[in-house]
Amino acid sequence: MISVIFGRWKSLKRNPIQIIVMIALPLIFSGFFSLAMSGFTPSIGIQVMDMDKSTYSIELINELKQNQVSPDRAASEKELFRKVSEGTSELGLIIPEGFMKDITQGKTPTLNIVKVKDTTGVFAFQGILRTSLQRMMFTDVIVREITASLEKLETTGNTLPVDFKQRVYDMVNEKWKETLPLSVEGHFLTTKTEEYNPPSHSTIGFILFFSMMNITFILGEILEEKQNGIWNRLMISPLSRLQIFSGNMVFAFMVGFIQVSLLVAISGILFRVDWGSNIFGVMLIMAIFVWCSASLGLFLTSIVKTHQQLQSIVPIITVSSSMLAGAFWPLEIVSSKVILTLANLMPQKWAIQGLEDMILRHQGIEAIYLPMAVLFLMSVVLLFSGVKLSERKA
Secondary structure, rough: HHHHHHHHHHHOOOOOHHHHHHHHHHHHHHHHHHHHHOOOOEEEEEEEEEEOOOOHHHHHHHHHHHEEEEEEOOOOOEEEEEHHHEEEEEEEEEEOOOHHHHHHOOOOOOOOEEEOOOOOHHHHHHHHHHHHHHHHHHHHHHHHHHHHHHOOOOOOOOOOOOOOOHHHHHHHHHHOOOOOOOOOOOOOOHHHHHHHOOHHHHHHHHHHHHHHHHHHHHHOOOHHHHHHOOOHHHHOOEEEHHHHHHHHHHHHEEEEEEEHHHHHHHHHHOOOOOOOOHHHHHHHHHHHHHHHHHHHHHHHHHHOOHHHHHHHHHHHHHHHHHHHOOOOOOOOOOOHHHHHHHHOOHHHHHHHHHHHHOOOOOOHHHHHHHHHHHHHHHHHHHHHHHHHHHHHOO
C-alpha cells in the first residue's frame, strides 16, 4: 500500500497546478457569492457639476457621500457628458444655478441626471437623491417657520442675530442625525431560514463542491493505467488487490483532507468565516465526506473506460449533485418535493446539514451523528460497487 501511495505522490508532484487551482477556485467563488448574497452594496460612482456653488448644494453633495455615493466633481458639463458616455462614471448630476434659492422660497428645485441607461445603480441613486433632497426641503421649512415665528415676537432693540437662520438650520440637521421621525420595531418568528448565513453557506458549499471534483480527478489516474495496461499488471503483481485499492483510496483521502483543511483555515482568515467552537466535529464530518468522495471517484473509474470520459462526466455529476444538495443556495427556499427527495441522495446535502447544525445552529457533536452515518453508508455502497466492477473488468 505504501508503494502505491508513494507512486501516486510522485505523479502528483509532477502536476501541482491541479491542487493549486482547486484551492484557489473555492476561495474566489466563496468571496464573490458571499458578497452577492449578503446584500453587499458597492459605492455608486457619479460625476457632479455644481453650478449653484451654494451652501445647500455643498450640503447635498456631502449628504450623498454619506449614503454610499462617490461624487467626483466635473470641471465642465462637456467633461461630465464625456465620462458618462464613455462609461467611466455610471451617471452624472448637474445642480443648476438657483438650487438654494428655489428651496428657500419653498419651490421644488430642479436637478438634472445624466445617464446612458437605467441600471440598478441609477435606480438606487435616484432613491438616495430623492431622500436627501426631501430632508433638505423639510429642514428649510422648519427653519423658515421658526424664524418667522420669532420675528413676530421681536421687540425694539432685541433683534435676531445675522447668522440665526444658519444656526437653526445646523441644529435641525443635528436632530435629523440623532433621531428619526419614525421608529419601527419588528418581531419575527424563529425559523430555520433565520439561521442562514450567506458567507458561511457559500464557503461550505464551494469547499465541498471543489474537493469532490478534485478527489475524483485524482483517482482518474487509474483509468490512464488501465489504458496503458499497467492496471492489469498490478492486478497480477505480488501486491494484493486490497493493497492496491487501499493505496489509491488512502492517497485520494490524504490529498482531499489536506485540501479541505487548508480551505477551512484560509476562509476563516480571509472571509472571517466562523467555523464554530467544535472544530473537531467540523473536521470529522469533512473527513467522512472526503472518504465518500473518494469512494465515488473509485466507482466512476470503474464504469467509464477512458480518462477523457471521466473529465466529461465528473463536472456534470458534481455540479448537478451540488445544486440538488443546496451547496449554492439553501434548501429552505426550495418547495419542490421531488428536488428535496433527490437532495437526500447527495453526499453534499448531509455534509452541509451536519456542518450548519454545528456552526450556525450551535448544536453539539451529536448533530453530525446522522449525517456521518448516511455518508458512511454511501461510502460503503460506492466503494463496494467500485471494487467489484473494477475486478470484473480486470
